[in-house]
Amino acid sequence: MIKIALVLCSFLLISGCKKEEPVDLINPAEGLTNRFFYAYDKKIPLLEKPVALTVKFFEDIDSARKAELFTGLLSVDNIKWHNPMVAEINCNDEFAKKEMMAILFARNEVKVCVPFYTDTLGADMGYTDDILIAFHQGVSSTEQERLHKKYGTVVAKTTKIYQKLVVSKGVDALEVANRYYESGLLKFAQPNFLSSPEVFMPAQ
Numbered sequence: 001m002i003k004i005a006l007v008l009c010s011f012l013l014i015s016g017c018k019k020e021e022p023v024d025l026i027n028p029a030e031g032l033t034n035r036f037f038y039a040y041d042k043k044i045p046l047l048e049k050p051v052a053l054t055v056k057f058f059e060d061i062d063s064a065r066k067a068e069l070f071t072g073l074l075s076v077d078n079i080k081w082h083n084p085m086v087a088e089i090n091c092n093d094e095f096a097k098k099e100m101m102a103i104l105f106a107r108n109e110v111k112v113c114v115p116f117y118t119d120t121l122g123a124d125m126g127y128t129d130d131i132l133i134a135f136h137q138g139v140s141s142t143e144q145e146r147l148h149k150k151y152g153t154v155v156a157k158t159t160k161i162y163q164k165l166v167v168s169k170g171v172d173a174l175e176v177a178n179r180y181y182e183s184g185l186l187k188f189a190q191p192n193f194l195s196s197p198e199v200f201m202p203a204q
Contacts, residue, residue, distance in 0.1 A: 015190065035174065037177060047119070049118060052097075056128040073103065082198065102115075112128045114127070125194075126194040129169075129173055130164055130166050131164075131167070133189040
């Protein structure tokens, strides 16, 4: 009886100390519709460009290797570089776009490969793996850390105005930003858009 009681106590202690696992937020390779982000407490619709993708490489990949990855897949005329690590690529049609997304995302050198979006006014709203957030005043560091742990984000930068978070490969930054905002703990949470209208939080 004593042995059984000890085992039961051990089980209860372990159960009480169970760590919260990160939420599984998978890259939207296909099938996701009704995309949006939050601004001024409103859902702002995003429209997927039919043939455009956003690709981000890991930072330790050199220019020659990046060019090599596109060889045989795309001509240089189909690639628009937003910065040395991020490219917007245009495919021939939607089928080619899905095929290209699968090919590139499978490469170890590629961290992000997602559809490119615009807002309803036609402004580019592409994003990669980082989001900008600001907690409401009074949200404790413990609560903040709990949310970061829940969604598996890393704090890459902190200023007086915002925190810049980075998500892992295979995790959609747009979905994570929306989940953060829906927690009710934040003033704003948006992907760090490559380009955006002035009324929204600009990229930093």
